[in-house]
Amino acid sequence: MPVKRNRPGRRIRAALAATATLATAGALVAALPAGATQQDRDRHGQGRYQDVQLLSFNDFHGNLEPPAGSSGQVTEKQADGTSKAIDAGGVEYLASSLRTARQGHPYSVTAAAGDLVGGSPLLSGLFHDEPTVEAMNQLDLDVTSVGNHEFDEGAKELARLQNGGCHPDAGCYEDGRTFEGADYPYLAANVTDEKTGKPILKPYWVWKNKGVKVGFIGVTLEGTPNVVTADGVKGLKFHDEIETVDKYAKILDKQGVKSIVALIHEGGAPASGDYNYDCDSPGAGDGISGPIVDIAKGITPKVDALVTGHTHQAYVCTIPDPSGKPRMVTSASSFGKVYTDTTLTYDRRTRDIVRTSVKSANHVVARTQPKAADMTSLIGRWDKLAAPVANRPVGHISADILGRGAKTPEEPLGDLIADAQLAYGKSLDPKTSLALMNAGGVRSDLVHKASGSEGDGVVTYREAFAVQPFSNTVNLVDLTGAQVVEALQQQVSGSNEASPRVLQPSSGLTYTIDMKKTGAARLLVDTVKLNGAAIDPAATYRVAMNSFLAGGGDGFTALGQGKNPLVGGDDLKAFGDYLTANSSAQKPIDPPKADRVTILK
Structure with a gap:
């Protein structure tokens, strides 16, 4: 060691x-509680x-x-x-x-x-x-x-x-x-x-x-x-x-x-x-x-x-x-x-x-105070090691895309990641029809303003990594429509009832949650639709998600029951590849509207 x-x-x-x-014992003594005496103050020096x-x-x-x-x-x-x-x-x-x-x-x-x-x-x-x-x-x-x-x-x-x-x-x-x-x-x-x-x-x-x-x-x-x-x-x-x-x-x-x-x-x-x-x-x-x-x-x-x-x-x-x-x-x-x-x-x-x-x-911890020089040195040392990878551009955005900083349970950046995982899933299996992303896995925002030497709207590998740092894989599983609905119910019931965990859905999946109700009843089942059609409880859907959710993480046990699993590649790479394929300096990606989940309060 x-x-x-x-x-x-x-x-x-x-x-x-x-x-x-040595200078003064008095400097070390707290303001005495009520009833304390001078003898208390001076005891044994x-x-x-x-x-x-x-x-x-x-x-x-x-x-x-x-x-x-x-x-x-x-x-x-x-x-x-x-x-x-x-x-x-x-x-x-x-x-x-x-x-x-x-x-x-x-x-x-x-x-x-x-x-x-x-x-x-x-x-x-x-x-x-x-x-x-x-x-x-x-x-x-x-x-x-x-x-x-x-x-x-x-x-x-x-x-x-x-x-x-x-x-x-x-x-x-x-x-x-x-x-x-x-x-x-x-x-x-x-x-x-x-x-x-x-x-x-x-x-x-x-x-x-x-x-x-x-x-x-x-x-x-x-x-x-x-x-x-x-x-x-x-x-x-x-x-x-x-x-x-x-x-x-x-x-x-x-x-x-x-x-x-x-x-x-x-x-x-x-x-x-x-x-x-x-x-x-x-x-x-x-x-x-x-x-x-x-x-x-x-x-x-x-x-x-x-x-x-x-x-x-x-x-x-x-x-x-x-x-x-x-x-x-x-x-x-x-x-x-x-x-x-x-x-x-x-x-x-x-x-x-x-x-x-x-x-x-x-x-x-305000940023108006002086920086600690030793920490600046530490950051500089590690940043030099990371630079060859960190500063590589992977995409372009037209405005801030909020994830961790979003004020709503459905995050624009969460929807974008779900879209990226759906696209990746389709590249592995064209039958893939939807993707789900856990909000807790979205660790940051994508910020439009220039940082360092990059231009406005450029997304670097460093920024993408900050969003998805967990090294999960994108997995595919078969779920029945009933299991998809059960997973959506688990957002607001069971271990998630007190603190709901709203999943981030890919484009085409829409549903409504009524927070005035309790438990699983909060999900209005008849509002769950895929590309405008009601989810069929008996049908089988190919679903993309990260390996954490595929293992039943965050209380989504229904997602852990998927059949015919296919373990794909790194989720960060899937996200970066999606940004690269779908954006350019001339045509950056716009923030998703985050209108896939309706929440009634």
Whole structure:
């Protein structure tokens, strides 16, 4: 195993902490909780109460460069109640934000809640996310939980990201340089090996600083197998989030670690999309909905705060624990656009967090601040390696084609990808009649504005890769009309009822969803038509889709029941070939109208 390099940033922070301690103990002492005395403050030369700064983020997804278009924006609530869009994100700015935030906080720990990698743009994804791990090392990430995307390439690849070593197939990317792995621990408390029953990585980790101890337990969502390819989770079991966190909270408590933070890759949906929305403001009601609410209400009161993710939302909320006591629950959007700054007041006498003193706020990672020079250097190094592939033009567009940034469940870019897969399917089998694309597989927008040396409207391989980075194949299967309808019903029922997953249909497939109804009844079956004709339940249809959906991913079990499968080529190549064949500088592709799915609310 390669020897890990030293952490100069961490050494500097430790030295600053020591200097601050010698200069004045008072500078390290938090504002005391009500009832605290001067004796508490001076006990053993240290304050009884010590503020610990917890900086956190989630769902970075390898976005080293600032995300393009609306994927690189957050909205900020203004004093007059309106929302303002702000360009945000990029690791050069995230590093600067975190380093600035740490100033004056010698007791500072940085944590993440999973999906740091996976679904990454080309600069990271082309190199199996080694660049992102290097960047996280340099910005002094202390600990993270795993997320579902940490399993995109399986447990062995996740172990390599933790421990280092060259990729088993691609090898080392630079002469004389071996990938060293993550300096921070990945925590996977609820992911066990089917054979041994043991966690595949550390379940918890304890941060220590001058007698202050804070334990971190990391879990991913129990439903990870539903959103990852079967190969990615082969040989693994995913356990209940609440039961797992409670188990390890007891273990930490027995070890004398009374201050505990859970890093949970599962989240919710706030009532507002503004990053600075206050869930607990008067009139906000519950402020947040989704799976994290029940998880937060169920986890033992031994846990003092929850850092969450997965839904790519920004929120700072208090949700009552099982004893009815408010507990902080946070999430920092995605793609490095936001970070959370939480103050945990540590009681040296009880070794626990004073929950009534916990404060938290989300902060935008603005692009108006100076860039971190070391991150600029890191991006430049990897970009030089990627350039021969990245800058190759693959097509032309007439305007922005929104995918991840679309405000509607049916995305114009999702429809375009479905059209590309239908065309590819027909090239393999002329009987192919429709294609379906999962919205979660559309990772970015296609932006018309020129980037770097490219011209307006030119789509490069780098941009296409950012849209479809998962290395899926385009597969063909036979489905009955009844199975097609069942799959469309599964968009809004079963595991997808609470948070619908609208499939992106190819041209010719139309249907209506009535959200006023419940479960499978939301799909109005008599509206499902292909090229104007009603779907025949007894007929057989040749359907194109990516390998993730063909395996029943995202809860679409009906799609996993297809017959006569044909495994095709890479989905990104199919998309790029479609752009090349159907566009030119003189005749670029227009954004699809996204009028194939009608949604009644």
